[in-house]
Amino acid sequence: MAFSRIAFLASPTAEAEAARQALEAAHGPCTPADAEVIVALGGDGFMLQTLHRHGGLGIPVYGMKLGTVGFLMNQYRADGLLERLAFARHNVLRPLEMEAVTEGGQTITSLAYNEVSLLRQTRQTAHLRIAVNGQRKLDELVCDGMLVATPAGSTAYNYSAHGPILPLGSEVIAMTPIAAFRPRRWRGALLRSDAEIGIEVLDALKRPVSATADSHEVRNVVEVRIRESRTHTVNLLFDPEHDLADRILNEQFES
The missing domain is CATH 2.60.200.30 (Probable inorganic polyphosphate/atp-NAD kinase; domain 2)
Incomplete structure (x- = not known):
């Protein structure tokens, strides 16, 4: 699926904010309310904040790790974002x-x-x-x-x-x-x-x-x-090589 309207959100760190500015310069600014997808830049804590604040919009969320913990995030890369979003796997979560x-x-x-x-x-x-x-x-x-x-x-x-x-x-x-x-x-x-x-x-x-x-x-x-919840769901996007379901499975075999 191709996305053209992307909202970039960053955790309150200098690294995440710099990445947000660079990505907005490349892809254009967009508010979450007008976006087709949200890209969250930070760690797992910021991802959870993003889901709580914007999960009701019903649009997918794609995270890139710029924080200490990133189990819910993809690896950060500034290039190739549109292709990564187009081929990302969808994981529907119900809180x-x-x-x-x-x-x-x-x-x-x-x-x-x-x-x-x-x-x-x-x-x-x-x-x-x-x-x-x-x-x-x-x-x-x-x-x-x-x-x-x-x-x-x-x-x-x-x-x-x-x-x-x-x-x-x-x-x-x-x-x-x-x-x-x-x-x-x-x-x-x-x-x-x-x-x-x-x-x-x-x-x-x-x-x-x-x-x-x-x-x-x-x-x-x-x-x-x-x-x-019977009424709330969120859709998290993951790179195929970094899929959440696969990572949860692999966790059971790590020592």
Whole structure:
């Protein structure tokens, strides 16, 4: 597919901003609202920011790595961009929806393309009650926290917490504990992507917990509901030799 209207967005670093200016000089300026494709210049954090800010436009996003972490990015090259975009592979991602209720009664919603994580806010361990599709599965998980990860995010925080790597298109999400104390042998769960997860924070005043959807943190939550979005998708573009699905597969064979 050929693209002619390209919006270039850069992370707030001198290197990324210089690349943005050079690419705009070569291909012309364009706003995201008027573009056919967005080119994000930075690292994975900036890619997630771009998806949160502009994912609702429904146009593809192509990242080039000019940051420290670049799992969601292609290699940066200034030349041959139009050809790379034309032959790029499309990976459709569906984020998680987080609905968090705070101790003060406020309900806050957010999307997560990588994961939703719950973490203790103090030295006290978190005590969590977990339900899936309205059925209670764990009466009490004593832990530092837990997370629910998408396939795209399964190689990030989830993998560091000893969660499984999930292939793209598997229609599975991972529920992974963080430093679980009880039940001692509970290693988490694999759930269908259409599962609805309910997490209740027990003794929330003494043992406060925060919930974070990617980088959007909500403090002092008492209840969190998580499910895969029915309405939001994003389309990430990758060079054929750098395809996201292939890289997630290869991660499982690296030592």
